Amino acid sequence: MSPTTSTAKPDEKNVEVAWTPSTRERIPGGIAVAALMAAMVGMLTLAVVNVFTAASKTFNVWVHEVGKLWMPGAAGIGPYSGKETLALVAWLGTWLILHFALRNNDLEISRWFIVFLVGVGIATTLIWPPVFEYLAGH
Amino acid sequence: MNTLDDVREVREASTASLVAVIAIMIASALGFVLLTAPLAKLMGSGGGALPAAIHGLMAFLYLFVGTIGLYLGWRLLTGQIRAFADLQLLAVVAATFSFLAICFGNWLYIYYRAPVSDSPRSYFVKNMPEVHRIFFEFKEFSALFTLPLAVCAAFILWRYGIQTLERPWLRYSVAVLMGLAFFYLVVAFGLGAAVTKLRPA
Numbered sequence: 001m002s003p004t005t006s007t008a009k010p011d012e013k014n015v016e017v018a019w020t021p022s023t024r025e026r027i028p029g030g031i032a033v034a035a036l037m038a039a040m041v042g043m044l045t046l047a048v049v050n051v052f053t054a055a056s057k058t059f060n061v062w063v064h065e066v067g068k069l070w071m072p073g074a075a076g077i078g079p080y081s082g083k084e085t086l087a088l089v090a091w092l093g094t095w096l097i098l099h100f101a102l103r104n105n106d107l108e109i110s111r112w113f114i115v116f117l118v119g120v121g122i123a124t125t126l127i128w129p130p131v132f133e134y135l136a137g138h
Numbered sequence: 139m140n141t142l143d144d145v146r147e148v149r150e151a152s153t154a155s156l157v158a159v160i161a162i163m164i165a166s167a168l169g170f171v172l173l174t175a176p177l178a179k180l181m182g183s184g185g186g187a188l189p190a191a192i193h194g195l196m197a198f199l200y201l202f203v204g205t206i207g208l209y210l211g212w213r214l215l216t217g218q219i220r221a222f223a224d225l226q227l228l229a230v231v232a233a234t235f236s237f238l239a240i241c242f243g244n245w246l247y248i249y250y251r252a253p254v255s256d257s258p259r260s261y262f263v264k265n266m267p268e269v270h271r272i273f274f275e276f277k278e279f280s281a282l283f284t285l286p287l288a289v290c291a292a293f294i295l296w297r298y299g300i301q302t303l304e305r306p307w308l309r310y311s312v313a314v315l316m317g318l319a320f321f322y323l324v325v326a327f328g329l330g331a332a333v334t335k336l337r338p339a
Contacts, residue, residue, distance in 0.1 A: 022300040032308060035293050039286035039315075046282060076248035084244075084282060091286050109307040113314075120283075120318065127279035129272045 030102030033112040037098055040119035042091025047126035049086050053079055054136035186249025186339030193242035194334070197327050200235035200284075207232050208320045214302075215313035222303065229292035229312075232319070236284045243281060249339040250274075258337040269336065273329050281326035287319035 053060040060079050067074040067081025074081035125131055171177075181187040207228045213219035251259040262270035291312050295302055302308045 020300070022304060024299070024301070027298050027301055029305075029308075031297055032294050032311065035290045036311065039290040042286045043283055046279060050279065071244070073245065073248050076252070077244055078247075078251060080247065080278065081244070084240075087282065109305070109311060113307060113311050116311075117314070123283070127276060127283075129275045133271075 026106070028102075028104055028106040029109045030105035030107045031099065032109055033107045034095060034098035034102045036109075036112060036116045038091055038095030040116045040123070041094040042087050043123040044119055044126075045090035046083055046087035047123040047132075049083050051126060051132045051135050053083065054132055054138065182338055184249065184339050185252075186246050189242055189246040189249065190334065190339050193239060193246045194330075196235055196239040196242055197323075197330065200232060200239050200323060201327055203228055203232045203235060204316075204320045204323050207316050211313040211316035211320075214309050217303075217306075217309065219303070222300070226292075226295045229288065229295050229316070232316075233285070233288035233292045236288045236319070236323075240281060240285060243278075246339055247278070258333065258339050261337050262333075266336070269333065274333055277326050277329035277333070280322045281330075283322040284319045284326070287315050287322070291315035291319065 049063060053063050063082035063086065064074070064079040065082065066085050067077065067079065067083075069085070071077065071081045071085060126135070178187075181191045184190070207225070210219060210221060210225040210228060213221075214225060219225060249257065251257060254260065259270055259274075262274070294308060294312050294315075298305070298308055302312060
C-alpha cells in the first residue's frame, strides 16, 4: 500500500480516506514482541496449569486456594478461579518484565511472531479435553 | 424570496440535538418496556438467569464488534485499510467486551457448577457427560484466550499508530491476533449457546 496524502477543503469536515506517513521516530519492535510473548505465556500458563490440575488433586486444591485469595465468588467458581489468576499473573507479569527488557531493542517481529503462533498452537492443543486428560493420565 | 433561498435558510441540526432526540427515544422505549414487560419470564426462572442474560449480552456485543473487527483486520492484512482509526477504536471495544464477558461468565459459572442435583453441570455429568467433559471444558478455556489476544492487538495498534501500516509484520501480527481472537470467541459463543440451549443455568 502506498501512502497517499489528502488535504481537506476548507468547507469539508475531516473524513479519513487515506493515511499519511508517520512523522514520529521509529518505535522499536521489542515493544510489540514483549506484548506478543506475554500473551503467549499467559495462554500457555492456563493450558499447562490445567493439565497439572487434572493430574494432581493436591495441585488442584492449591490452585483453587490461589483463586480464593482475591476473586469474588471463587469458592463457587472452583479451581477455574485459580487457573484464571495464574494465567493473568503470568501474562501481565511477563509483559511488564519483557516490556522493560525489550523496549529499546528493535527486534525483528517476523521471527517472534512465528514463535507466538507455535505457542498459541500448543496452548490450544493442550486445552482440548481429550489431549489434557490423556496427558494427565486419565 | 425563491425556493432556493428558503432551503439555504434551513439550519443544520446540531449533533447535540440529534443525540438528545435519540437518547429521549431510547429512554422512552426502555421506560415503556421496563414498566410493562414481564422481564423475569423473558430471562428465565433459574438462579443464574440474570448473570446468564448479562453474560450472553456481553458475548453477543463482542461477537458484533468482533465481526466488524475481523473485516477491518482483513483489510489491514491486505494493506487496503482506510478506516485505521475505526480499527483502533474497535480493538479497544472488543478487548473491553472480552473482559466483561469473562467477568460475567465467572458469575454465571457459579450457578452452572452449583453442587445441587439440578444444576447444569450435575445434569450433564449424569445424562450427557461428554457435553461437560469436552465441549464445556474447551469453551471455558477458549473464552479466556480472547482477552490476551484482543488486548495485545489493541495495544500494538495504539502504541505504534500509523507505523503499524508502514511495517508489514506489524500489520500481519495485528490482523492474525484479531482473527485468532475471533476464532476463540466463536468457539466459546457457539458452545456456550448450545450448552445453554440444552440446560439453562
